[in-house]
Amino acid sequence: MTIHIGAEPGQIAETVLMPGDPYRARWAAETFLEGAKLVNEVRGMLGFTGTYKGERVTIQGSGMGMPSLSIYANELISTYGAQTLIRIGSCGGMQPHVAVRDVIIAMSASTITSPSSAIFREFNFAPTAHFGLLAAAVAAADSKGIRSHVGGIYSSDVFYAERSDLDEQMVRHGILGVEMEAAELYTLAARHGRRALAVLTVSDHLQTGEALPAQDREQTFGDMVEIALEAAFA
Numbered sequence: 001m002t003i004h005i006g007a008e009p010g011q012i013a014e015t016v017l018m019p020g021d022p023y024r025a026r027w028a029a030e031t032f033l034e035g036a037k038l039v040n041e042v043r044g045m046l047g048f049t050g051t052y053k054g055e056r057v058t059i060q061g062s063g064m065g066m067p068s069l070s071i072y073a074n075e076l077i078s079t080y081g082a083q084t085l086i087r088i089g090s091c092g093g094m095q096p097h098v099a100v101r102d103v104i105i106a107m108s109a110s111t112i113t114s115p116s117s118a119i120f121r122e123f124n125f126a127p128t129a130h131f132g133l134l135a136a137a138v139a140a141a142d143s144k145g146i147r148s149h150v151g152g153i154y155s156s157d158v159f160y161a162e163r164s165d166l167d168e169q170m171v172r173h174g175i176l177g178v179e180m181e182a183a184e185l186y187t188l189a190a191r192h193g194r195r196a197l198a199v200l201t202v203s204d205h206l207q208t209g210e211a212l213p214a215q216d217r218e219q220t221f222g223d224m225v226e227i228a229l230e231a232a233f234a
């Protein structure tokens with residue numbers, strides 16, 4: 001047990017999918033895993049362990065934002081020995097060719113700050129996905145006929161951003177979408193020699209203002225979970 005995860009040692013798999021929303025963790029576990037069992041409910045941040053095609057998988061909520069994800073990822077890595085950590089979540093689209101419902105497979109995640117900024121000080125570390133996972137996720141999306149984009153995203157500290165000038169620069173530099181967790185996940189994986197990736201569904205678009213209707217979220221979320229599971233065991 002850790003401060004924030006109540007699972008016994010051995011109850012967490014080496015492969016962990018991390019949605020922001022704990023209820024999404026439950027939905028994904030019930031939908032895609034066999035024999036899924038609740039292994040954590042501390043603070044309502046649900047985690048489940050089961051199997052996918054015979055392989056053990058944990059789906060553990062991360063909460064929203066890098067500080068929350070950092071708590072769960074640190075404990076999963078250091079106490080439970082997680083080797084592969086894949087964020088599954090939503091993001092805001094930032095490019096005209098990126099549509100709502102599309103999947104973004106994040107090669108890199110830029111930030112202004114992250115929980116790791118304090119250790120890097122003046123150094124601008126480039127948080128980067130694990131290449132093998134990234135390539136496997138692209139192959140899984142292609143084989144399922146799911147439209148995906150691969151490139152850089154932005155991990156923000158705020159959902160309600162007020163820097164339209166910064167958005168302009170990000171769009172100009174090809175950033176595909178914005179979310180709030182991936183950069184810290186990639187940084188922690190690099191620090192501890194683990195594999196990390198973020199597979200994201202575009203749930204809203206910063207340029208068009210379009211947003212995914214609630215009833216469509218489940219299907220597109222399901223595509224993303226399958227891409228992540230296939231990539232983990234490719």
Ligand code: HPA
Binds near residue numbers: 091158180
């Ligand atoms: N901003 C930050 N995080 C997000 C967004 C957004 O527009 N959409 C989904 N996650």
